[in-house]
Amino acid sequence: MSSVAIPVSPDYQRLVYTNIANIVIFILCYITLLLLAVGATLLCAIGSLYMLLYLRNLLVLIFCLSLIGIGVLVLIYLVKFIFYQHIPDRTDLHEITQEDEPGLFEMIRELAAVVNTSFPRRIYLSYGINAYVFYNSSFWSLFFPVRKNLAIGMGLVNSLTESELKAVLAHELGHFSQRSMRLGSYVYYVNRVIHNLIYENDGYERILNSFSSIHAFANGAAHIAAMIVKGLQRLLQKLHGLILKSYMALSREMEFHADSVSAYTVGVSPAAQALTRLPLAEQAFELVGNFYGAHIANNMRSPNLYENHRQMMGFLAEVNHFQMQGDLPMVTLQDLTRYTRSRLVVKDQWASHPTLSERLQHLATIVHTATIPAERPANALFQQVNRWHQLFTDQVFQQVNFPGTPENISYVSFLDTVRAEYDQHQYPAIFQGYYDAHLPVQLNLSEVVPAPAHSLETLFGDENLDKLRTIAALEQDLATLGYIADGQLQVNTFDYDGVKYEAKAAGTTQERIRAELEALREEVRQHDQAILSFFYNLELTTGVSPRLLSMYQALHDVLTASQDHYDTLGQLQQSLQFVHQTTPYEEIEARFRELKPLEQRFKNNLKTLLLPDSPYQAVMTPEIQKQFELYLSKTWTYFFVDVYHEDILKILLQAVEQYAEVLGQTIAHYKRVLLVYQASLAAPAQAD
Secondary structure (H helix, E strand, C coil), rough: CCCCCCCCHHHHHHHHHHHHHHHHHHHHHHHHHHHHHHHHHHHHHHHHHHHHHHHHHHHHHHHHHHHHHHHHHHHHHHHHHHHCEEEECCCHHHHHCCCCCCHHHHHHHHHHCCCCCCCCCEEEEEEECCEECCCCCHHHCCCCCCCCEEEHHHHHHHHHEEHHHHHHHHHHHHCCHHHHHHHHHHHHHHHHHHHHHEEEEEEEEEEHHHCCCCCHHHHHHHHHHHHHHHHHHHHHHHHHHHHHHHHHHHHHHHHHHHHHHHHHHHHHHHHHHHHHHHHHHHHHHHHHHHHHHHHHHCCCCCCCHHHHHHHHHHHHHHHHCCCCCCCCCCCCHHHHHHCCCCEEEECCCCCCCHHHHHHHHHHHCCCCCCCCCCCCCCCHCCHHHHHHHHHHHHHCCCCCCCCCCCCCCHHHHHHHHHHHHHCCCCCHHHHHCCCCCCCCCCCHHCCCCCCCCCCHHCCCCCHHHHHHHHHHHHHHHHHHHHHHCCCCCCCEEEEEEEEEHHHHHHHHHHHHHHHHHHHHHHHHHHHHHHHHHHHHHHHHHHCCCHHHHHHHHHHHHHHHHHHHHHHHHHHHHHCCCCHCCCCHHHHHHHHHHHHHHHHHHHHHHHHHCCCCCHHHHCCCCCCHHHHHHHHHHCCCCEECCEEHHHHHHHHHHHHHHHHHHHHHHHHHHHHHHHHHHHHHHHHHHHHC
C-alpha cells in the first residue's frame, strides 16, 4: 500500500514558527547566562591568583578555591542537562516478536509504510487501556535521531474492533510521520532540557551538599551558588511559562494531525468510534479493578481480567441503554454528553490534548472514504491472546496480599455479583434517577398538607430531572469562574451562553449565575415539598402507621450531624497532604505537632460514631469498628528523628479513609430507607 500525504494545517504551521521563535529567545538567553557564568568564574580565578600572590597560606588557598567553586557550581548547573538521560520504565511491559504475533506485526508494518515513518524499534504489550510511543531521550537526541518503541495495552485491544485498533495505532505512528511533525519532536526535546534545568535537580543538590561539607568556606560558597541558581530558576520559569504555553498549543495541533493520519489511513468512522468507546472502556476497566480490590478479604481473584472487562462493558452498556454491535458497545458523543448542561466554555491553554468533542469535530471535517473490512474484535488479530491475558492477569494478582489462598470466581458469578452490588446501591426505579445525586432536605416538615393532585410521571419527569442537572452544571460553572476571577485559572477569555467575555468579566458573570442558581434551587425546593405532600397523602390513604415525616426528619438529622464530621474530615485530609509529599524532617515534625488538636477532635468524633445509639451504627461493620478502636486505643507516634513509622501511619490514614466511608454510607442508608418506603407507598397506587 502506498503512503498517503496528510495536509498540515495552517494553525500547526503557525505554531511551529511561534515555538521556534520562543526557543531561539531561550537559546539566546541561555547563551548569555552561560557566558556570564564563564566570565564570572574566570574573574574569580584571576582574583584568587592575585590574592595568592600576596597572601600565601592554607586558609587563603581554601578561600580562593571556594570562590572559584561558586562559578564552577553555577556552570555545572547550567550544563547538567547534557548528561541527563530519560529512560522510561519498562518493568510492566512485555516485549513481543514477529514470531509471537505475525498478524499484529504485519498491520504495524503496513501502517508504518502508509504514514511514511519507520517501523518501531521494539514492540511491547502492556496491561492497560493505552497505546503509546516511547524512547530513551537525552540532550543528544536533538542531533541524532532515535528509533521509537511502541507499547500496546491489552485492555485497549480488548475494547476495540480490528479497524479501530488500526486507527489508534495509525494515530500513534502519525506523531512521527512527516517532516513537519518531526519538528514537533525537536520542540519536545528542547522543552525537556528547560524542564530539567528548572525542576530536575536532585543530582545537582547532592553535588552542592558534598561540596559544602568540605570546609566552612566551601559551605558558604555552596550557599551563594544555591542563591544564584534560585535566581536563575526564577528567570527560567518565566521563560518556560511562555515556551510551555505555545508548546501545549502545538501539542494539541499535533494530536489533530495524528487524528487526520488515522482518518486518512483507516477511515473516519473507526477513528471516531474508538475515541467515543474508550471512556466507557476505561470506566469498565477501573470498575473491574475496584471489584477485585473490594473482595481481597474474600480471597477472590479472576481467571481472566479481560473477560471480566468485556462483561463489565456489556453491563455498563445495558444500564446506560447503549446499543451493542457484537459484544462491543456502540457509543456516540451524544451518549457521553446527554446530561451535560454547562454553558461555560474555557479553552485550557495548558492542556496537551484537545477535548474529545474537539477531536470529533475535527474528524467530522475530513472527507475521506475508506473500505473497512468485515469487522472482528481486535483480539482476533492476536494468535496468542489468551497467553497475554493470562500473563497480565497473573501479574496483577501476584501483587495482591491475600489473607488466604485465592480462588478464581467464575464469569457467571462475577456478573451476578456485579449486578447484585449495583442493585444494592440503586434507588427505586419509579424515581427515574431524580434522587441519584439529590438530597431532599430543605423542607418544612411542620406544615405538610396532603396533595394528591400529582402523578409519579409528572413528579419525576424529564423536566424536573433537567432542573437538577442544570443546578449541577451552574455550580460547576460558578466554581470555574471563581478560579478565573482569583487568578488560579489563567485565561484571557471565556465563552458563556455563546458570548465571549474577557477574563475580568468572571466576577459579574458569577453574580448572574448565582441569581439564576438561587431561583432554580427554590423551584426544586418547592417541588420537593410537593413530592413530600404527595407521598404524605398516599400514606394517609393507605392507612399504614405514619412514618414518612419521621424518616425525613431522621435524614435531616443525620445530614446536620454529619456537617461537623465532614468539616473535620476535610481539615484532616488537607493537613495530612504532606505525608504523601517530599517534606523536610523539621517540617514533618512541626506538621505533626500542629495536627494534635485536630487529631483530638477527630478522635472525639470517632467516639460519637461508636456510641450504641449513634445513627452511624447502621453501617458500622465489625472490621471498621475494630479499626477505629485500634486507632483510639493509644496516642501514636508517626514520625521519629528522620523516619516515618509506616505501620503506625497506616493506622491513622486508614481511620481517616474509613471515617469518610462511614459518613457517606450512613447518609446513603437513611436516604435509601426513606426512598424505599416512599416507593412502597406508591406501589398500590401504581397497581390501581
